Amino acid sequence: PAPPPAPPHACGAGAREVIVAVSQMANSDVREQDVGRAIALVRQAAEYGANVVLLQELFQGYYWPQEQEGKHFDRAEEADGSELLQTFSDLAKELEVVLPISFFEKSGSAFFNSVAMIDADGEILEGIYRKTHIPDGPGYQEKFYFNPGDTGFKVWDTQYGKIGVGICWDQWFPEAARSMALMGAELLLYPTAIGTEPQDPSLDSSGHWQRVMQGHAGANMVPVAASNRVGREAWPKSYPPSSITFYGNSFITVTLALSLSLSLSRSRSRSLTLTQRTTPATSL
Template identity: 50%
Template structure:
């Protein structure tokens, strides 16, 4: 039996960088003390979600991976507790800027960087102003005796992302997120759709999914934006085995038997019965 213990963090992140990193660090420690081996903080956890507005002064928040304060802090914690952490950060690479993940192993070393592939652009989520589309392709990582795939927020709406990582050998999918209210429609609550989309990835790929989101009302920029939380962990059937609502702060921890999930994945036949020769239309931009 091959067990893996994973954790999702949920918390408000409207403070300054030092306060946010301190708060995330406390939850990482709490998750590690509960036995978590892979711990997922939310997207861009070092500060308020700055993409609500277009302001060129905010490019100063970006740092190279080796100089990023949130990455350096998570490296220290990963080594201290012997855990793996996909750490989200605003990356500067020469003249280019990305919404990125530094995959940190249990020795505190950076295994590599994944850059967000799908970049949203709309009221309250004007990410195309700040981020280039990622040039790394989808990535998977061998950590803690398994292989994981990590997408970033808007990536989670695309079944192609999940399936590509599954075909690359991922056995668990992780999605750090910053999502909440839609400024153009105060009555639109996407939290149910958000969860269902990723539960669908769990079902279609027969593997657990872990999603971390922020909570709270952030007032910076052009008006308030409420982040709705609802962080969760599903099993390979897409069932919610651990979940928060819209206002809890804390850690969700769950242990999976990967051998059991592999057995179910083989038995369902989703990968056996694929017909790649019929899927060419998916790669056509028209």
């Protein structure tokens, strides 16, 4: 059978090379410490020549949706005037890298799991993406905190190509990847927080998780990158007590070589870069 047709944006005279990096780190209960770790990983990736750097979902601390506690709403911040976004805006401008930043957003009386896209000149591009698919189960009690996203899927036109971002559980749904590809995305990014299931710690879904996103890359002819946290995080005082071992395995998958999936495995704190010298206008 004939191979699937390449999308219009995947070939032609406008082809160029873009280097994408994903990071992976264990988290703590100290926000400033984790933000500092994230900054260090972005700097490391930039030293390797990265143009686009992906950090994991809600990288500013432990994954607190393991429990339901009203105090965690204090973590939310409005996008306008956000100190976190300004910090990474300054970093993006200094290093000339594109940074999609995951954060807990407060908007009026609503709360969202959101991503802001910061361009390589430090500009926070118009439009926030708010997570569409919100999980609700043991250890992943996100519906207690997050409203379903009201933005629809988004693609930003950055200095290094058109980039679409889904957040964690969005990655399991082919409609999300397809929608962004049809909107012209040349690269799909998924900041993530996923690991063992508290009700069955022996269940390891990491292989399934990677294969699903490899499928998105192959079906849409768009490179895909995912950044996941790593390490065990326990909340013994939650009801019921919860513990998740986040399995890391952050990876980058190219469009045509689905077996080419470079992974950080379960490393505690690293960044990964990959460059593909082929025809796509935005290649890894």
